Amino acid sequence: MDISIVIPLYNEEESLPELTAWIRRVMIDHHFTYEIILVDDGSNDSSWRVIQELKQQHVEIIGIKFRRNYGKSAALNVGFNAAEGEVVITMDADLQDSPDEIPELYNRVKNQGADLVSGWKEKRFDPLTKTIPTKLFNAATRSMSGIYNLHDFNCGLKAYRKDVVKSIEVYGEMHRYIPVLAKWAGFRNIQEQVVQHYPRKYGTTKFGAGRFIKGFLDLLSIFFVGKFGKRPMHFFGTIGVLSFMIGFFITCYLIFDKLMSIANGTAYRNVTDQPLFYLSLVAILIGTQLFLTGFLAELLARSSSDRNKYHIEKII
Numbered sequence: 001m002d003i004s005i006v007i008p009l010y011n012e013e014e015s016l017p018e019l020t021a022w023i024r025r026v027m028i029d030h031h032f033t034y035e036i037i038l039v040d041d042g043s044n045d046s047s048w049r050v051i052q053e054l055k056q057q058h059v060e061i062i063g064i065k066f067r068r069n070y071g072k073s074a075a076l077n078v079g080f081n082a083a084e085g086e087v088v089i090t091m092d093a094d095l096q097d098s099p100d101e102i103p104e105l106y107n108r109v110k111n112q113g114a115d116l117v118s119g120w121k122e123k124r125f126d127p128l129t130k131t132i133p134t135k136l137f138n139a140a141t142r143s144m145s146g147i148y149n150l151h152d153f154n155c156g157l158k159a160y161r162k163d164v165v166k167s168i169e170v171y172g173e174m175h176r177y178i179p180v181l182a183k184w185a186g187f188r189n190i191q192e193q194v195v196q197h198y199p200r201k202y203g204t205t206k207f208g209a210g211r212f213i214k215g216f217l218d219l220l221s222i223f224f225v226g227k228f229g230k231r232p233m234h235f236f237g238t239i240g241v242l243s244f245m246i247g248f249f250i251t252c253y254l255i256f257d258k259l260m261s262i263a264n265g266t267a268y269r270n271v272t273d274q275p276l277f278y279l280s281l282v283a284i285l286i287g288t289q290l291f292l293t294g295f296l297a298e299l300l301a302r303s304s305s306d307r308n309k310y311h312i313e314k315i316i
């Protein structure tokens, strides 16, 4: 099969018939063999019934339904597991992304060696309250991930080599960072393609302002896990030791200072009267705690089931 199109959806009943008909048109025009994997993320409108009806006339449709709403990342993950096409396309269900982009995305992966092609909505039809924070978010992700050629990490329209989606695991709200996950899994040919973007035709956006705070926290955890996930002690241990040493040297200085004063017979203050004393106390306590956190994290990392999971290629 050439293409699997994975579409996560939550309460998108009005868009689905139009979207699937449009995809079918494009697929037939270009003679692709394909499947459309519609992942219903626990919708409480009649999306699932619409999918069942569409399936009657359109055999390429595969429907998967969550019993409750788990989020876009979970929906993508399940869709990725089910996908069988050589190239996997993801797109939003709300008709903001155009199926007309699919042939060019496919071509880039199939014939130009791309592992992942991310859409870039150069001209966006979203409110300013969304586009400005998005710019900041993308700049932060670019500099932290080292993927400098992407303008828009979170575009729903993307194409992947099948290997890529089978090697990464999207969970929590990590769908914003799939290119980063792919890079860490060792897929380096990450490209971008300018795509058309349309205003939302039906329904409303499913992500509120909270997306930016959550997105930022996810950014921090993804980088922590990516960099230190397999060796947490290197992170906690380093700053723990540093903090401990600072406390230790201050303590030495305080003792030395007092002994010198006693020896010289000059006036001296109680150790507990000095701000430095409290600083050293805090530094030593924090240092020890970080160290212990490092040990605990290390134990967790050792017992995790994917501690020896590597992304490999093999010829036999």
Ligand code: UDP
Pocket (backbone or CB within 6 Å): 008, 009, 010, 011, 012, 041, 069, 070, 071, 072, 075, 091, 092, 093, 094, 096, 156, 204, 205, 206, 207
């Ligand atoms: N979506 C989903 N589960 C959710 C929220 C959203 O599957 O919990 C789907 C939604 O139906 C749409 C896509 O994710 O197909 C993008 O959502 P939306 O268009 O609301 O996001 P925006 O375009 O505003 O960023």
Ligand code: MG
Pocket (backbone or CB within 6 Å): 092, 094, 096, 200, 205
């Ligand atoms: Mg949308």
